[in-house]
Amino acid sequence: NGFNAMGFSQGGQFLRALVQQCDGIKVHNLISIGGQHQGVFGFPKCPADVAFCESLRDMLNNYAYNSIVQNHLVQAEYWHDSLHEETYKSSNIFLPDLNNDNTINEVYKQRLIGLNxxxxxxxxxDTMVQPIASEDQLGLxxxxxxxxxxxxxxxxDHLQFSNEWFIANIIPYLQ
Known part of the structure; x- marks a missing residue:
């Protein structure tokens, strides 16, 4: 009869992929804690205005969309270089499909809307996920x-919360 699902960090994206891409799955409530639904474009714990961090980001941009890297390093599958949107859309093998960035998949949208x-x-x-916010192409x-x-x-910071906060804010969605 279905279940509630909770994913931490990239687990939030993977569970959303389960909801959107797998027919016959009945998830009542989907809880994403610290998920990177719009992807990431930053090196963890590395401020954007630091030269070394900018160099790391440039290096990642050069390799993240390489097909070998895309097929063997899961984190590359949610690298979203918003400065080179077309490269992201054509070379990232996971996130553009999941986020309806290339074409709107109405099935994905309806399955997500089917959540309680x-x-x-x-x-x-958060110093792990950059940018922190997500956008809407999914029926949000x-x-x-x-x-x-x-x-x-x-x-x-990323995935840092108290037991009290978790009990008060998350547990009600798991019942």
Whole structure:
């Protein structure tokens, strides 16, 4: 009869992929804690305005979309170089499809809208996920209008939260 699903960090994307891409799966509530749904474009714990960090980002841009890297390093599959959108859309083998970046897949959209609740948690001081926010091409506005979308935020770095916060804010969606 279905289940609730909770993913931490990249697990949030993988569970969303399960919901959107797998027929016959019935997820009631999908909880994504610190997920990178729009992808990442930064090196963890490396500020954007530091020259060394910019060099690392440039290096990643040169290799992340290489087919060998895409097929063997899962983190490359959610690298989203927003400065080279067409390269991202044509060379990333996972995220553009999942996010409906190339063409709108109505099946993906309807499966996501079929959730009771989609809970997205971001960490306001996240140094692992850059950028922190996600965008909508998936029907999130429809879900928000229907009361199905829940945005939560907690102070702290990536996946750092208290037991009290978790119990008060997440456990209700698992019942």
């Amino acid at each position: 609740k989609f809970v997205m948690v971001k960490f306001t001081a 506005k429809i879900m928000d209008n229907n009361g199905q979308l829940v945005f939560l935020a907690t102070d702290g």
